Structures are given as structure tokens and as C-alpha cells.
Amino acid sequence: MSEALVMGAVAYDPKVVTIWDGFQRWFAEHDFAFDYVLYSNYERLVEAHFHGDVDLAWNSPLAWLQAERIADRAGRRAEAIAMRNTDCDLTSVIVARSDSGIESAADLRGKTVAVGAADSPQGTLIPLGHLAEAGLEPDSDFTVRRFDVLLGKHGDHVGGERDAAKALVRGEVDAACMIDFNHYFFGKEGTLPSGSTRILAQTGEYDHCNFTVLDDAPADSIQRFRELLLSMSYDDPQVRPLLDLEGLKQWEPGRTEKYALLAQAIDRFGTIDEFVARVAESAK
Amino acid sequence: MIVVDLRDLGLDRGGHLLVKRALGRSAAGDAVAVRGSAPGLAVDLKAWCRSQGHEVEADDGGWKVRRSATADGRWRRAEATGDPSAVVDDAPAHWGLAARGATVEAGAPAFDFPLHTRDAIWADEAAALYAQAAAAQWDPATAIPWQTPIDLPDEVEDAIVQILTYLIENETAALVVPARFAAQVHPHFREVMQLLAIQAADEARHIEVFTRRALLRRSRLALSTVGGQASLKTLVDEADFALASFLLSVLGEGSFLNLLRFLHEHAPDPVTQAVMRLTAQDEARHVAFGIAHLTRHVEADPGFLTRLASAVERRHDALAETAGLNEEVFDALVLLAAGAWQPEAIERGWDAVQTLQRAMEDGRRQRLVRIGFAADAAAALSALHTRNFM
Ligand SMILES: [Fe+2]
Ligand SMILES: [Fe+2]
Numbered sequence: 240m241s242e243a244l245v246m247g248a249v250a251y252d253p254k255v256v257t258i259w260d261g262f263q264r265w266f267a268e269h270d271f272a273f274d275y276v277l278y279s280n281y282e283r284l285v286e287a288h289f290h291g292d293v294d295l296a297w298n299s300p301l302a303w304l305q306a307e308r309i310a311d312r313a314g315r316r317a318e319a320i321a322m323r324n325t326d327c328d329l330t331s332v333i334v335a336r337s338d339s340g341i342e343s344a345a346d347l348r349g350k351t352v353a354v355g356a357a358d359s360p361q362g363t364l365i366p367l368g369h370l371a372e373a374g375l376e377p378d379s380d381f382t383v384r385r386f387d388v389l390l391g392k393h394g395d396h397v398g399g400e401r402d403a404a405k406a407l408v409r410g411e412v413d414a415a416c417m418i419d420f421n422h423y424f425f426g427k428e429g430t431l432p433s434g435s436t437r438i439l440a441q442t443g444e445y446d447h448c449n450f451t452v453l454d455d456a457p458a459d460s461i462q463r464f465r466e467l468l469l470s471m472s473y474d475d476p477q478v479r480p481l482l483d484l485e486g487l488k489q490w491e492p493g494r495t496e497k498y499a500l501l502a503q504a505i506d507r508f509g510t511i512d513e514f515v516a517r518v519a520e521s522a523k
Numbered sequence: 524m525i526v527v528d529l530r531d532l533g534l535d536r537g538g539h540l541l542v543k544r545a546l547g548r549s550a551a552g553d554a555v556a557v558r559g560s561a562p563g564l565a566v567d568l569k570a571w572c573r574s575q576g577h578e579v580e581a582d583d584g585g586w587k588v589r590r591s592a593t594a595d596g597r598w599r600r601a602e603a604t605g606d607p608s609a610v611v612d613d614a615p616a617h618w619g620l621a622a623r624g625a626t627v628e629a630g631a632p633a634f635d636f637p638l639h640t641r642d643a644i645w646a647d648e649a650a651a652l653y654a655q656a657a658a659a660q661w662d663p664a665t666a667i668p669w670q671t672p673i674d675l676p677d678e679v680e681d682a683i684v685q686i687l688t689y690l691i692e693n694e695t696a697a698l699v700v701p702a703r704f705a706a707q708v709h710p711h712f713r714e715v716m717q718l719l720a721i722q723a724a725d726e727a728r729h730i731e732v733f734t735r736r737a738l739l740r741r742s743r744l745a746l747s748t749v750g751g752q753a754s755l756k757t758l759v760d761e762a763d764f765a766l767a768s769f770l771l772s773v774l775g776e777g778s779f780l781n782l783l784r785f786l787h788e789h790a791p792d793p794v795t796q797a798v799m800r801l802t803a804q805d806e807a808r809h810v811a812f813g814i815a816h817l818t819r820h821v822e823a824d825p826g827f828l829t830r831l832a833s834a835v836e837r838r839h840d841a842l843a844e845t846a847g848l849n850e851e852v853f854d855a856l857v858l859l860a861a862g863a864w865q866p867e868a869i870e871r872g873w874d875a876v877q878t879l880q881r882a883m884e885d886g887r888r889q890r891l892v893r894i895g896f897a898a899d900a901a902a903a904l905s906a907l908h909t910r911n912f913m
Contacts, residue, residue: 325573332566420570422563426535433535438563473576473596476630488576488593 243272244460246450247284247293249302250277251395254484261481269467271460280391281358282514285309288453289522295320295461298451299393300360300501305511305518306451307495312519319449319493320465325486326447328497331366332422333440334431335414336407344373344440350413351382353403358510359394360445360501362403366416368504369442377508384412397421404430414439446497525549529559534567542568546577546590558585600629605711614639614711623711638764639709642823646816649714656721656808663732667797673739675791679862680740682855683795686786687737688745689852691730693779693913696755697809698726700771704764718812725805732798739794750846754911757838765820765827766834772813773890774835774905775913778883780806782912785879789860814893821895828895832904839907847910883912 248255259275266273276293278284281302288296289309298306303319310317333352335341341350347370355362363385367377377383384406388398400417404425407415417425422438425431450468452461468490471478482488505511527545532538538561545555557568568586572579576591605611607624616633638644646652675683705719737744758775761767783803790796821827853876861872884905891901 324576328573330566330569418570419566420574423534423567423570423574426533426563426567431535433533436563438566441566473593474599476600476628479596479630486574488591488596 242460243274244295244457244464245293246273246275246295246297247287248275248277248297249281249284249299249392249395250279251389251392258481258484261478261484265471265478265481266464266467271463271467273464281305281393282391285514286518286521288451289313289315289518291455294456295450295452295464298449299395300445300447300449300498301358301364301393301505301511303449303451303495304498304502304505305515306453307498308511308515309519309522310453312515313522315522316454318452318454319495320452320461321468321490321493322446322449323485323487324489324491326449327491327494328444329361329447330419330444331361331369331416331442332419332438333366333370333414333416334404334407334422334436335439336410337435337437339413341413341437341439344370344375347375347381347414347439349381351384351411352377353384353386353406353412353415355385355399355403355416356387356390356392356394356396357385358390358392359399360504361418361447362394362400362416364504364508364510365442365445365500366440368500368507369440371504371507373440401425401430408432408435443500444497445500446494449493449495524554524556526556526558529557529561529564531561532559533561533564534571535563536561538564538567539571542571542588546588546594549590551590551592551594554587554589556582556585557588597628598626601626602629610641610645610712612641614709618709618711620710623713634709636707636709638704638707639711641712642820644708644712644715644764644816646715646812646819648815649712649718649812652808652812652815653714653718653721656718656725656805659804659808660721660724661728661801663728663735666801667732668793669735669739671793673792673794675740678858678864679791681745682858683791684737684741685745685849685851685855686859687733688747689751689849691733691737691744692747692751692755693775693911694726694729694733696758696913697771697776698723698730699759700761700767701726704767707764715816722809722812725809729802729805732802736794736798746849746851748846748849748851750842751849751852751911753845754842754847754909755913757841757909758913761834763834765817766831768813769817769831770834770838771913772809773817773894774887774908776806776809776813777886777890778908778912780810781879781883781886785856785875785882786859789862789875791859791862810890814890817894825895828900831894832896832900835904835907838909842909842911848912 263273281299284296285302285305287293306317333344357363371377375381386399386402389396400421403415404417406412426433471490473479473482473488525545525548527541529538529541542557549555569579572588576593578589580587604618604621604625604627605623617631618627619631619634621627701719702723705716708716710716758771761770780803783799783806787796787799787803790799856876857872860875861868887905887908888901891904892898
């Protein structure tokens with residue numbers, strides 16, 4: 240038990256237990272001792288990671304930036320070793336009702352824009368950053384209405400974006416922000432009735448979650464973990480239901496260049512500065 | 524290259540079906556050209572492709588979608604659940620609830636259906652018996668002349684209500700037993716599962732019509748004895764399908780067939796008469812299935828006869844200290860056949876019930892012989908059958 244590689248993740252949904260229990264079994268059958276610890280929020284996970292409580296972390300993009308910046312300040316090094324194929328090259332969109340007369344992002348001046356949870360990269364930070372870049376400062380040039388479902392989970396729970404979309408349909412707000420897949424998905428499930436909305440703006444591309452390791456991680460086991468992870472095949476009936484639950488077809492090598500948009504947004508809004516400073520102090 | 528023109532159809536209104544169809548006709552790695560003018564198509568197409576693992580790139584005012592190699596993964600190791608028109612010897616747990624002749628994805632959960640072998644449950648007659656049962660379903664509301672006035676002497680009416688009270692608890696056992704086993708049969712053997720289900724439905728109807736007839740002229744039902752329920756409990760408690768089916772259908776329902784025909788013959792009113800005729804018709808099917816699959820079972824494994832015999836002996840021993848048939852029921856049968864209180868009439872009734880019991884005995888012996896018992900063994904076993912009839 241003691242030599243198992245321990246991963247930390249956030250319990251944003253009960254299915255998380257099914258997923259990691261399943262992966263644990265799969266790793267065990269491949270002679271690899273793997274265990275996991277669940278945290279209720281990403282800040283707790285990032286902090287625990289720097290305290291050495293876990294060997295690697297399944298991080299949201301915001302948690303990745305928190306880890307990267309804390310590492311920088313504390314003279315440590317963070318690395319993204321793997322990610323889901325479905326987490327690459329995402330975009331978010333800003334949507335208005337088609338009958339609202341709002342034709343472009345510029346028309347949002349003086350209006351109300353619904354976003355997801357305050358710490359959601361896709362539902363809030365990146366789209367608000369996009370509007371700010373376009374010259375519309377949130378909370379001064381337009382009103383921001385936040386749908387804070389499960390704060391600390393960095394928007395992993397779809398509820399905030401869905402509530403924002405529903406508020407748009409009900410006419411309570413003038414626009415709503417959501418990840419591109421949710422635009423498709425909300426259309427499919429009927430939350431956004433077909434033809435009732437129009438896309439005002441689409442953000443640039445960004446990446447989502449990754450497996451993060453710090454410089455003191457056990458290199459051999461991390462190496463083996465990564466090899467096994469990348470070898471998981473959607474053809475394998477044992478692992479396929481877990482990949483379906485976790486929403487991917489294939490694990491890919493990690494990359495970090497596409498966190499730039501989020502980095503830009505949080506620099507502008509100062510979203511994680513205080514947290515980074517505090518944890519960096521204790522991580523030195 | 525296949526070209527799909529969605530025109531103004533978006534992915535929010537089913538456009539993905541056309542893209543999927545085109546991808547399905549192309550080899551993995553091959554590109555499909557997608558065109559379309561729906562607002563939001565660029566966003567939705569990219570998001571949908573990402574979730575499916577397909578690659579997408581903008582191309583000449585439209586998009587080029589490359590089919591993912593994982594697209595076929597789900598069905599690569601899929602398995603056929605046999606032939607729709609033939610059953611296998613042993614149905615695997617992971618075929619689960621899938622239809623016979625379907626294709627199941629590998630990795631499906633294993634279901635616990637204890638009755639999964641052909642030898643344990645199958646009878647070639649199951650499909651025909653099920654079809655017959657489905658065709659012979661009758662509507663209690665219209666099949667029975669409930670409106671016919673009934674005016675029987677009090678004692679005759681009481682006798683009828685006592686007999687019906689007894690019948691209802693027996694029918695309840697006859698519902699509970701197949702209902703429980705229906706849920707244990709591997710759905711691969713769907714004709715057996717269906718037959719057990721419709722058998723349970725038959726019994727539900729029997730309980731209904733017996734109850735309704737009993738309450739036509741009375742506000743309460745009659746007596747239920749320890750001996751009667753103890754006898755039925757040994758049936759309900761029998762955990763083995765073949766043994767339960769043997770005790771219930773071949774011996775119990777077989778005897779009931781004689782009883783229902785007797786009641787039909789001696790019914791003092793048209794409602795009771797119709798009720799007995801219709802229920803007997805259903806019982807004949809229940810008996811036929813029990814005989815069919817047990818005959819098959821014995822053919823496959825002659826040693827099985829020993830187990831059947833010892834089940835009867837065990838049940839006899841378990842019931843040795845109980846009273847057997849409710850005396851009230853026995854007397855009610857005599858009175859019904861007598862039709863009057865004159866000593867000659869009672870004697871006639873008594874004789875009729877003796878004849879009924881001999882008919883039951885003969886019937887049981889014949890059915891035991893049908894299954895494969897030698898004549899003397901059949902006679903000995905029949906004599907050990909519960910005095911409660913069922
Ligand atoms: Fe019945
Ligand atoms: Fe029956």
C-alpha cells in the first residue's frame with residue numbers, strides 16, 4: 240500500500256468515485272499500485288500537492304496555473320504529463336437571444352451577461368477575458384450575473400453554465416457564456432431551443448484539465464503511470480466505460496501552451512494572486 | 524471524398540445524423556467534406572467532432588472531418604447473443620437483458636440469472652404454449668355472467684364461499700411460484716420467461732374471479748387453516764425451479780384440474796360454473812408446460828427422477844403432522860355435489876367426492892408415468908401427494 244502512486248482529484252460529481260475506482264482496478268491488473276484521494280475543491284488539492292500529500296494531481300486548467308505559479312515562486316517546478324483528447328483546443332461562446340437585437344459583442348455595453356461559477360475557466364474567466372480584450376470591462380461596461388454552482392470546483396459541474404443559459408432563455412439576462420460543447424449539448428437537450436439564440440463571439444482556443452506533477456514526484460512510477468495511461472485503448476471493453484464516464488477517447492501527452500488565454504484572463508482579474516502568494520510562502 | 528451539404532440544418536436540429544452517416548461510409552482516416560449555412564454550425568461541428576474523437580479542419584468555406592479510429596472501438600469485440608430462433612445450452616451472464624439474436628457490446632455487466640441452462644428450464648413446447656395462453660386470455664368483466672341473479676340456500680352459498688376461500692390461497696401460491704422463477708430465468712430463454720409471466724397473470728385473474736364470486740352474496744370470505752397454508756408453504760419455499768414446478772404444476776395444478784372440473788360440473792349457479800370452466804382451461808396449460816419441461820429434463824438426465832421422488836417424500840414428511848385438506852372444504856365439496864340435505868343426496872355427494880379423489884389419483888399417476896416414472900413408482904409417489912390437493 241505504501242508504495243502506491245497517489246493521485247489527488249476533486250469530487251465534483253459522485254461518478255468520480257466510479258471512475259477512479261475503475262482506473263485503480265485497471266492499473267492493479269497491469270501490476271501498478273495506484274491510489275487516489277478526493278478533495279472537495281481544487282484549492283485544497285493544490286495545497287495538498289505542495290505539501291506532498293499526493294504524488295500527482297488531476298488538475299483543472301485554473302488549478303494547473305495555480306500550481307505552475309506557486310512552483311515558480313517557491314523555486315519548484317510543475318509539469319503537465321497527460322491530458323484527455325477532448326480537452327484540447329476548446330473554445331467558449333457568448334450567446335444572445337436571436338430576437339434581442341444584440342448583433343455583436345459590442346452591443347453588450349450596458350447589458351447583463353450571465354456567466355458560470357466565478358472560478359470557471361470556460362464559463363466565466365475566459366469569456367469575460369475575451370470581452371475585456373474587446374474593450375468591454377466586466378462589472379463596469381456591462382453587468383455580470385454569476386451562476387455560482389459549486390465554487391472551488393472550477394466550473395467542472397455543468398450546472399452554472401446551464402443556469403446561465405436558462406436565464407438567457409427566460410429573458411433575465413441579455414447574453415450567456417458557455418463552452419462550445421455545451422452550446423451543442425444545450426441545443427440537443429433543449430435548454431437552448433433550436434434557432435432561439437445567436438452566437439455573438441467565440442473565444443480563442445484553450446486546453447482543459449491535465450495530470451500535474453511537481454519536481455519531487457517519484458520519477459519511475461510517474462513514468463510508468465503515464466505509459467499505462469497513454470496505452471489505454473477505447474477498444475478495451477474494460478476501460479471503455481471509464482473513458483466514456485470521464486469523457487475522452489484517448490489520453491494524450493500533456494502540453495501547456497494553450498493555457499495562455501486563461502493566464503491572460505486571470506492576470507487581468509487577479510483571480511488567483513492571493514491564493515498563489517499564500518501557498519507559495521508555505522511551499523518554500 | 525464524400526460531401527455532405529447540411530444546407531441550413533444545424534447540429535442543434537439533428538444535423539449530426541448526416542455527418543455521422545457520411546463518416547460511417549468512409550474508412551477511418553478518410554475525410555468527409557461538410558458544408559452548411561446554419562448559424563453556430565462552426566462551433567457545434569467542432570465541439571461534436573471533438574467529443575466523438577473525429578478531427579475537423581476548416582476547408583474551402585466548409586469543413587473537412589476525418590473519422591476517428593476509435594469510432595468503431597465500441598463494437599470491435601461485440602458478441603452475438605445466439606440465433607433468434609434457437610437457444611444455446613448455457614446462456615452467458617453478460618448477455619444480460621439483450622434480445623436473443625442481438626449484438627452486445629463487450630464489457631456489459633453480468634446479470635445474475637440462476638436459471639441459465641437449457642437443460643434446467645427449456646421445453647420446445649414453451650413458444651406454442653405461450654402463444655396459446657396469449658390467445659386464450661379472457662376478460663373477467665365480460666367472460667362471466669356476473670349480472671345473473673343468484674339465490675342459493677344459505678348453506679350452499681356458504682359452502683361455495685368456503686371452497687373459493689380455499690381456492691384463492693392456492694391460486695396465490697400458484698402465482699407467487701412462477702412469478703419468482705420468471706425473474707430467475709435467463710432472458711435468452713424468453714419463451715419460458717414469457718410463459719411463466721403469463722401463467723402468473725392467469726393466476727392473478729383466477730384470484731380476481733374467485734374473490735369476486737365469493738363477495739357476490741357475502742361480505743366476508745371463509746376459513747383458512749394451518750394445514751392448508753403449511754402445505755402451500757412447502758411449495759412457496761421450494762427454491763429449486765424443477766422441483767417447485769414438479770410439485771406445483773405436475774402434482775398440484777394437475778389435481779386442481781380435476782377439482783375445477785368437478786366444481787364446474789356441480790356448480791349451483793351460472794357464475795360459479797363459468798368461473799370454473801375458464802380457470803380450468805388455463806390450468807390445463809400450466810400442467811402441460813410442467814410436464815413438457817420435466818419430461819425433457821428427465822430425458823437428458825434420468826437420475827433426475829430420484830430427485831423428483833425425494834422431493835415428494837420430503838414434502839410428505841414435512842406435512843405428516845398437519846391436518847391436510849381443510850375439513851370445511853371437504854364437507855363443502857360433498858354438500859355441493861349432494862345439492863340437498865337428504866341422506867341419499869349426501870351419500871351421492873360423498874360418492875362424487877370419492878370419485879374426484881380417485882380421478883385426482885389416476886391423473887397424478889398418469890402424469891408421473893408421462894414424465895418417466897415406472898408405474899409402481901408413480902402409484903407410490905402419487906399416494907404421498909399432499910392431502911391438500913395443491
Ligand atoms: Fe390458477
Ligand atoms: Fe395454475
